[in-house]
Amino acid sequence: MPLNRKIAYIDLTTGDIETKPIPLEARKKFLGGRGLDAYLLYNHTKMGCDPLGPDNTLIISGGILTATCASATARTHVMAKSPLTGLLGSANMGGFFAPELAWAGFHHLVIKGKAKHPVYLYVHNGNIEIRDARGIWGQSATDSQWAIREDLSDQEVKSCVCGPAGENLVRFANVMTGIKNSGGRTGMGCVMGSKNLKAVAARGTMDIKIARPAEALEYNKRFIDQIVSAKVNQTQGVLGTPFIWGATNSWGGVRSRNFQYNQCEYADDIEPERIDEICEETMGPYHMTGCFGCQVHCRAQYKITEGPYAGRYDEGPEYTSQGAFGGETDTPRATTVLTGNHLVNQFGMDNLETGSLISWAMELYELGIITAKETDGLDLR
Template sequence: MVLVDLSTGEISRKPCPEHITRDYLGGRGLGDYILLKHLKKDVAPLDPENILIFAAGLLSGTKMITTGRLHVSARSPLTGLIGTSNSGGMFGSELKGCGILALVIVGKANKPVFINIRSEHVTIEDASTAWGLERKEAAAKLLELAGDEKARAAVIGPAGEKMVALASIMFGPGHACGRTGLGAVMGAKHLKGLVVRKTSSVAAATPAAAVPAVKDYLAKLKALPSWEQWTTLGSTDSVLWTHQMGGCAAKNHSQVTFAGAETASGSAFKDLIVKHRGCYNCPIRCKADIKIDRGRHTGFEGERGEYEPLATWGPKCGNADGLASVYLCNLCDDYGVDSIGAGNVVAFAIDLYERGILTPEDTGGLALTWGNTEAMEQLLQQITYRSTPLGDTLARGMREAARIIGRGAEQYAHLVKGLSMTFMDPRAFKASGLGYAVSNRGADFGYVYAKPEYAYTPQQALDAFGTAKAADRLSEEGKAAMVRQCMCANAVVDSLGICKIPQFGMLLDFNLEEAAKIVTAFTGQPVTGADLLLAGERIVNVERLFNFRFGATGRDDTLPEKFTTEPISEGPCQGSVINLAPMLQQFYALMGWEQDGTVSAAKIKQLGI
């Protein structure tokens, strides 16, 4: 591990004890462990003492496919709780190739700087000329300053510099640590970015066993019917699918279907793809660059976007111009702002305007009506640069904005623990709903990835969760067990540095049997799926203990009242509400927690935390 103190300029190395990688693996688990062990209770998210960790996964940068992932952790400026976010790209593999499992950053520089990592040499360098630049220009400037145009850069944009609570850290086009606002932590430290260049590839511990294990994993992926879908459209067609399921969050959760959802689905602009792209060592290559040849953004070239951001800037904002959503997602990347969180807060503002809670006087004359993409673009810029009173208010995140605006705005702020909700309606996907409530980072599908509720067969659900009804997304049966397993499995995959798309989106390997074969092959240490799930459980518990240190309680495991009291009024899920309380008690019991959601002393002891 490399420790960097930006206040003193000190840089030191420390070996990562073997028992830590055994218990926490790397990536997210390692970041969580460091935060729980070292971050004191009185440190605010934007204080210099907040600890910012860039951690590669245990398998990052190896010859295992899709292992370019990197995890960033700190106390979140958005939620005040665990800040945890994962990105693809090349940065994780480069960092690991420098022999660095984690870069641990504290302090605050007295001027803008970047951290330059060239194999084993780590230096802090002046980034004054990059300050103020947007993503593309900032990354290019840092590479120029580092004197190596082939290196990889991670940067913040203007949103991070201005400590917007929704600020992301960008690792390339479409590669972001977006959720929980960690870009603002970099801004507070005057850290514009990092540049990394490895000089060797990471050798697998047991290459003889690793090669066939990887081949077997890849062969299983290629044999799946979903291979074609993921390699051509990525996640994008799920926008239309969620609408068809009657479970989308259109117009800030006021509708579960949306006429025009198909415009934000990748099939609608498949013809615009210029080339497919992927992260480090990824044969799936789910990303794509497109060139727009129609509509208001004709001539625009950029990244195609993914399901959640496209859905957020599309149906959630009442916008039926999918190509405008593509453009706005790219703008979020350029500004260095979480494309989900920013789209959500814009949808929230539109909802308030349409209801008369925000007036033209509040918006400076901006007509924030559903689908007004020009107004959405202007508001996004105002949030990024905090250039108007409304922009500055929304830049604090939805929870704080609702508090400042008042006038009943709180009831339209759909969030959990300060993090705004992703696109699936909890009443239509009940495991995902429970997952939103209990997720340590707040209301986010990616924390639990409860895909078995709609992708498992009844027999698979019976075998895995004790009831065939767990495969019925509208049933509450078996969902506590499902969320427990999926949540722990996600913690493992984020810590190994593998992408969730092959592991969960395609293989549905939530018992981690396939992952265990890979870990065994690469480390030479035999592990089972159950061993890995135990590590995942430990990681989830560490995050929960961290949250409780900073004031969270079981009462934060909740959903906005709308979803527990107001039945869905249309579509295939008509009449559905989510009955959260019994699922929550079942979940706590399965986790071995107290009835009020506290992590029990017995659980802490059992997990060796």
């Protein structure tokens, strides 16, 4: 049953691994994956520690209902002291990693120390192994996951990884799983890189028993009916989250030109309907996909149609990539948005942080505060 999933304590410095059951009282007191993660971080991280030092504890988890029949419970949560803010770092992402971790026997991984060289963790049916990742280090977030599958000779392995941004300690680096599922905003990928931890891979075939499966299915069916009947979810199933940006831009609720304006004008090429057209043109009519156990299917699939990355496959974009690479920079072109989305996914970087920094640099350039000398000749106007 879900309550028998365990917690693992992994010391990358010494190589020691210890697994323990999770007390029921702890589950009740600190509800959910995120709640228990906060408790674990508080008790296993030294006060005042360097976020990029070995004393910063990294915690990766799934919620108590992960991998059960409960709808939309596939989120993976990552927590540590943030290298971006120095405060609590919390990020979560969709996809398929958390269910695989639960089927492998674990709900929480508490990762301490720093490996001597790049490594990845392999979690498989109650066992955890520290494996050499020197051959994978430097690869993109997507290629790293495929390389791990090849290394383990198992195409069903699910991984969460840091990309080149995390390896190079970019403080807003994401943790990534799948093509585009991103645990962003607080630099958790940077913490992984600081520990020489390239990835955590999971493969599980352990059953999760439900005490009263018939009642659980019936109860969940009520939630599914609510989910699929809601207009917002029906819209997301067709257009994805870009519909949010389209709506907010129409009434002036976005940031543009580094907050100089609150609306991006002449933005037809990045409206959700146009993005949907490109997805259908490049991937066919059934281009929407979803995360484990979710009925919404809000994730689009596409290929870039022109430019140096023409033909590259990716997923999304989320409305945040519309804002980052279309609105904030006032460059409302579909190719720009789709290419920017692709690059941050491959490097493992937070899209909003990236777009905000680019738009800030553009304004500095326009004001003459920085020049072509500081940009290595790149014209930011």
